[in-house]
C-alpha cells in the first residue's frame with residue numbers, strides 16, 4: 001500500500017503523519033535533511049506535537065533502518081529525488097508520502113508530481129485568511145529562492161484570489 005498526501009503548508013499534513021505514525025506499530029518516520037527547523041531527528045506539527053524521525057536524503061542512509069519495519073512515513077517528499085522515491089516504491093511495505101505539491105510560485109514540485117502520477121493520492125486543504133479553502137502557499141518576504149525553510153512568519157496558505 002502506497003499513498004501520497006499532498007497540499008499547501010498549514011494543511012495539517014504533519015499532524016496527520018504524526019497521528020498515523022503513533023497508530024502504526026513497527027513504523028519509522030523519515031524527513032529531509034534540508035528541513036532542520038526543529039533540529040535533527042524530529043518531525044513536529046504546527047500544534048507542537050513531535051515524533052522521532054530520521055533526516056536523510058539518500059536511500060543508502062535509511063536502507064538499514066527500514067529493515068524489518070512494516071510502515072514508513074516520509075515527510076517533505078518534495079525535497080527528495082525521484083530516484084529516492086522509486087527505491088521506496090519498489091519495497092513491499094506500507095508507505096505514506098507527505099509533501100507540498102506546489103512551490104510559492106504555484107509551480108509543481110517534480111517529485112510530488114511524479115508520485116501523483118504513480119500512486120493513489122489525497123489532497124489536504126488549508127484555510128485562507130478569507131475563510132476559503134487554501135490550495136496555495138504564499139511567501140511573505142524572504143528571498144526569491146524556491147527552497148527557503150520557514151514557518152508562519154514567512155509562509156501563508158491562500159486561496160486563488162489571495163495568491
Ligand SMILES: [Zn+2]
Nearest residue numbers: 128130159162
Ligand atoms: Zn482567500
